[in-house]
Amino acid sequence: GACGAFNGPNDFVCPLSSKKEFDGGSHCFQMITITVNGKSTQAQITDQCLGCPCGGLDLSQGLFEFFAPTSVGELSGSWSY
Secondary structure, three states: OOOOOOOOOOOOEEEEEOHHHHHHHOOOOOEEEEEEOOEEEEEEEEEEEOOOOOOOEOOOHHHHHHHOOHHHOOOOOEEEO
16 A cells, blocks of 8 residues: 555554545554444554545454445544544
8 A cells, every 4th residue: 555554454553534634654553443333443544545535544444344334335434633
């Protein structure tokens, strides 16, 4: 990824959206807290998501499945540093 790390599908990692939020990689390897439907966990920023909307995240499969089955398709929630 853009941070220079390689991760597996079960790692709790996610790319950060947009060039502005990614900020040239200044947030690489920073931990964030993600909350979806009252359930929270931490994940590490390991890449940039060029196709994500501002504030959006592209969750790894394992991270997504922590919150819901992948068949759900898309989740709504919040995140913070």
